[in-house]
Amino acid sequence: xxxxxxxxxxxxxxxxxxxxxxxxxxxxxxxxxxxxxxxxxxxxxxxxxxxxxxxxxxxxxxxxxxxxxxxxxxxxxxxxxxxxxxxxxxxxxxxxxxxxxxxxxxxxxxxxxxxxxxxxxxxxxxxxxxxxxxxxxxxxxxxxxxxxxxxxxxxxxxxxxxxxxxxxxxxxxxxxxxxxxxxxxxxxxxxxxxxxxxxxxxxxxxxxxxxxxxxxxxxxxxxxxxx
Numbered sequence: 068x069x070x071x072x073x074x075x076x077x078x079x080x081x082x083x084x085x086x087x088x089x090x091x092x093x094x095x096x097x098x099x100x101x102x103x104x105x106x107x108x109x110x111x112x113x114x115x116x117x118x119x120x121x122x123x124x125x126x127x128x129x130x131x132x133x134x135x136x137x138x139x140x141x142x143x144x145x146x147x148x149x150x151x152x153x154x155x156x157x158x159x160x161x162x163x164x165x166x167x168x169x170x171x172x173x174x175x176x177x178x179x180x181x182x183x184x185x186x187x188x189x190x191x192x193x194x195x196x197x198x199x200x201x202x203x204x205x206x207x208x209x210x211x212x213x214x215x216x217x218x219x220x221x222x223x224x225x226x227x228x229x230x231x232x233x234x235x236x237x238x239x240x241x242x243x244x245x246x247x248x249x250x251x252x253x254x255x256x257x258x259x260x261x262x263x264x265x266x267x268x269x270x271x272x273x274x275x276x277x278x279x280x281x282x283x284x285x286x287x288x289x290x291x292x293x294x
Contacts, residue, residue: 072176072201076194076211079218081171088164089223089292090114090216094280096227097287104234107224108242111217115246117272120253121151122191123212124270127205127257129195133180135261141184141192147266148189154278156285160294165190168197176200195257205261209253217242223292 075081092110095101101110125148132139152158165188172181172193178200184192191212198208221235221242253270260268284290 073198073203073207073211075175076197076201076203077214079222086222087292088160088219088294089227090220091277091281091284091294092220092223093227093290093292093294094284094287095277096224097290098280101224102228104224104230104238107221107230107235108238111220111238111242111246113274114220114277115213115216115242116249117274118277119213119216119246120249120256120270120272121148122216123209123250123253124257124260125189125191126195126198126208126212127254128261128266128269129192129257130199130203130205130208131195131258131261132264133196133199137180138183141188144192144266145185145189147269148191151269151271151273152189153273154281156281156294157278160281161189161191162187163293165193168193172197172200205258206250206254209257210250212253213246213250214243217246227291 079086091114092101092107095110101107125144128144132144148161149158152161166186168190169181169184169188176197180196181200184196194212195208198211217239221239224230225232225235256268256270260266281294284294
């Protein structure tokens, strides 16, 4: 059962800047790689167990760190996430979304742990600390990270392709069910890394296509989404 505040974190209406990003799918749509709901599901099948796993594990680790020690040193964790995001454009996206979320979090959950993150933290770290501040657990942080990624992609697909929102809601629901084990794996990995105080234990999964498309996207003109 989610703590009451976590429902707010799961709500797409929370002003954290996520609406300005497509989860990388805009670049795929513009090149004809994604055209239908099944293509969106296939995109998620590649993204969630890789990028989604890394992000979810980092969020779980941040949540566990805050619960385990009052003043964690975020520098090595920030560096670990940067190392797992080899494309500069995607690192910038992560920090943009982290900064946007930070503004909302400081208004809704003003805690010292949030302030210690700095001014441009990676989004996953902000999410994890916020979940802890809202009374959640590492598994909640991992689940919300995956939920946000899937929701971002599905929402963007509706806007980019004019697809039936009901069909994309189905894609969203099935993706969350299908990738439930990713949440558990991320939660376990993040918690273990936090308990060992070793960010090197975070997953390193990746997939090349979205990284290449991210570079092309940042160089393109007339894009609807920032990423």
